[in-house]
Amino acid sequence: MRKARRVTSIDVAEAAGVSQSTVSRALSGCDTITEATRARVVEAARALDYRVNEHAARLRRGSTGTVAVIVIGRAGAAPGAINPFHYKLLGAVCAEASARGLDALVSFQCDPAQFYHDHIESGQADGIILIGTTVNEPAWAFHEPLLKRTNIASWASPFELNGEIRSDNSRAAHLATSRLMAAGHRAILFVGPTKGDQPQFGERYRGYVAAMEQAGLGHTAIEPPADADRGTQGRLAVEQLLAQDTPFDGLFFACDALALGGLDALSAAGRAVPEEVGVVGFDGVDSGQHSNPPLTTIEPDFAEAARQLVERALASDPPAFQTRVPVMLVERASVRQPR
Amino acid sequence: MRKARRVTSIDVAEAAGVSQSTVSRALSGCDTITEATRARVVEAARALDYRVNEHAARLRRGSTGTVAVIVIGRAGAAPGAINPFHYKLLGAVCAEASARGLDALVSFQCDPAQFYHDHIESGQADGIILIGTTVNEPAWAFHEPLLKRTNIASWASPFELNGEIRSDNSRAAHLATSRLMAAGHRAILFVGPTKGDQPQFGERYRGYVAAMEQAGLGHTAIEPPADADRGTQGRLAVEQLLAQDTPFDGLFFACDALALGGLDALSAAGRAVPEEVGVVGFDGVDSGQHSNPPLTTIEPDFAEAARQLVERALASDPPAFQTRVPVMLVERASVRQPR
DNA sequence: TTGAAAGCGCTAACAT
């Protein structure tokens, strides 16, 4: 177990009685090699407990086999405060990377001291994937120049860009409002920021408006106060709504975190969900499984999102358009059965 | 923007009119260099948009500045199914790594095809951190040999080992039962596996037993059926408990996922929490914030856990003993106020 | 304080 000199391909070559380059060939699955030679090399490598040094290999090869994943959190926040949605997406991206034989170099970036995106120039990664909260302005300001380049993919940045990958928010809004209508609701409100920090919310809002108009119904948005976490925003928005006696029997929240806070407020006010009011969220976070009641929601296809993100991070030509990731309705219990 | 040849330290040297090694010195903060020279070099580097190639630097230096993080998930499971607790811990570890100027190389390993832990031998990392579910036996069997070595740290492996880092489960159990007793409960049951897959659960159980005995009270464990996810296990365990009319007014669950499932069963059966029965979980997952009612729980100090994990992964001498991470009670609403 | 030179361990182009 002691600081023995690293075993190199030269050691293996000696042991196998071949040249060093043959070792390289044998181990990298080059097909111009005799099965017998390969077997000898593999055996020698095994016996010596040899592993290819990835730095040397990548330095020489000039490619990295690595994708960098940058997760942006709220400034000053602990990593535990990161939206579970982004953790799920991170997990999907790591899985996708791994399925493609890539390494994932992950960094959580919340505060300016941590901002960094030199992975490509420094040879650490072939591509960069940016995910995380849109509300950390300094972080996005720092990374923004990146987004115009190639080998970059981002999920739901605050910017409107080619190459941007997001949920199919318009279809999602239709799904949500249709579900609410199917349950017999007509006075359906949108709860969430309709513009500003999060372009996706704007898309969801416009999708909601379109769906309502298409059904010949009126539409209203409840804007939560800024400067609070999403849960608090949702609670506050519903409390405000309750106070101003606007009639409503359906609520489409811009995201699950808002919806969960809203559910708390509804329950505190004694409004029965789903009997009196139907609620649909957006994201598919785990917390919705055990909320009161469990939250019916829309979620994107995480695997597909991850696939597209990795694909684009690896692509060497600039993306031509935004991509929309398919969404699906997750039935739980905050909307009653269709009547 | 075109495939221009990489800019190297030689280019910078030429531009600054110094030797290549001086560039290296200037940029790596070596103190034997004139401030004037350094300034020239830094300026030239900036002008050329030069970044040190990390592979070359690390190959030469022989160290990596990287810690590998392996997250073990349930076999066959999507990354979205990973326990949020592990995501929180992952986030904390990434933050800690970043605070120490280390890169984090993250891999999610669920199925045998993904098993891999050669990061140290292949020069990719200086240390390895293993976290994740204990129930993936093939994964832990694969990684087990690692755990006896140096430069490895694991959170709550299924094994009893030196170097193992876990919550202070015994103190946690005392905290939980004391809180329940303070609310006036006496018939407090432990719900969860008491042995088997998860040694931490055993420790929590024994801590519970000790606390109950110390208070002169009886103790009982409700073992959930095996072969279900934690949420289902919790629900099933409580349903079974309800069916067999054992009297109880307090429940200490071995983890939040179990508790959340249990809460669902309690609510379905019309048992009021916290009025009729007090409930305490363990982990501090977000879902507990919006459950019905919000779940009072115990959580470890994630930052400290991460600190210890990274510390140990970097340590070059074998660990002498297990470490216990401090825990705290998170008051929410599933236990009534002390009377 | 700086430059020259060696070499980290590997892959790939070129021979044979």
Added chain:
DNA sequence: ATGTTAGCGCTTTCAA
């Protein structure tokens, strides 16, 4: 099919 050779871009002696 395999060996020889030349670097990948850097850090670090060693000399000056």
